[in-house]
Amino acid sequence: MTTTAVNPVLRVAPAAPAEAAAHFRASLAFHADVSDVAAALAADGDPGFVVLDSRSTESWDQGHVPGAVHLPTALIPEQAERLLDRSVPVVTYCWGPACNGATRAALALAELGYQVKEMLGGFEYWVREGFEFETWQGTERRPADPLTAPWAGDDCGC
Numbered sequence: 577m578t579t580t581a582v583n584p585v586l587r588v589a590p591a592a593p594a595e596a597a598a599h600f601r602a603s604l605a606f607h608a609d610v611s612d613v614a615a616a617l618a619a620d621g622d623p624g625f626v627v628l629d630s631r632s633t634e635s636w637d638q639g640h641v642p643g644a645v646h647l648p649t650a651l652i653p654e655q656a657e658r659l660l661d662r663s664v665p666v667v668t669y670c671w672g673p674a675c676n677g678a679t680r681a682a683l684a685l686a687e688l689g690y691q692v693k694e695m696l697g698g699f700e701y702w703v704r705e706g707f708e709f710e711t712w713q714g715t716e717r718r719p720a721d722p723l724t725a726p727w728a729g730d731d732c733g734c
Contacts, residue, residue, distance in 0.1 A: 630681035652684040672700030
């Protein structure tokens with residue numbers, strides 16, 4: 577008798593196509609990526625959302641997305657209403673993929689009635705993709721990391 581081993585990827589079967597479509601559609605309602613946020617901010621006119629940096633003041637001073645609102649997660653309940661318009665969607669970010677600070681900030685804002693998305697990759701990928709950022713010393717830009725951004729052109733094709 578031969579036994580067929582199931583590899584770790586297929587040990588749990590993939591979801592049915594309709595289930596998968598619903599999941600990925602929902603994911604896009606909750607997340608935006610760094611490139612899309614940068615493109616929307618660079619386009620002429622109002623992007624239709626505000627970017628919120630949920631990190632500490634020390635982290636903000638190290639660098640932040642130009643035009644972002646600084647509101648550490650712990651201060652959201654007491655300061656969000658003063659700094660944000662409930663009718664404008666908010667895109668939160670924190671350090672990067674290994675940090676769930678942007679998720680906690682998005683949850684706090686959603687619980688207060690704000691429309692919110694989380695920027696995947698956070699500040700780390702903003703910098704790694706070569707986008708301009710601000711520090712207390714001024715504006716900076718680092719070369720794009722070829723593992724995170726296209727070598728030529730602005731479109732990664734995804």
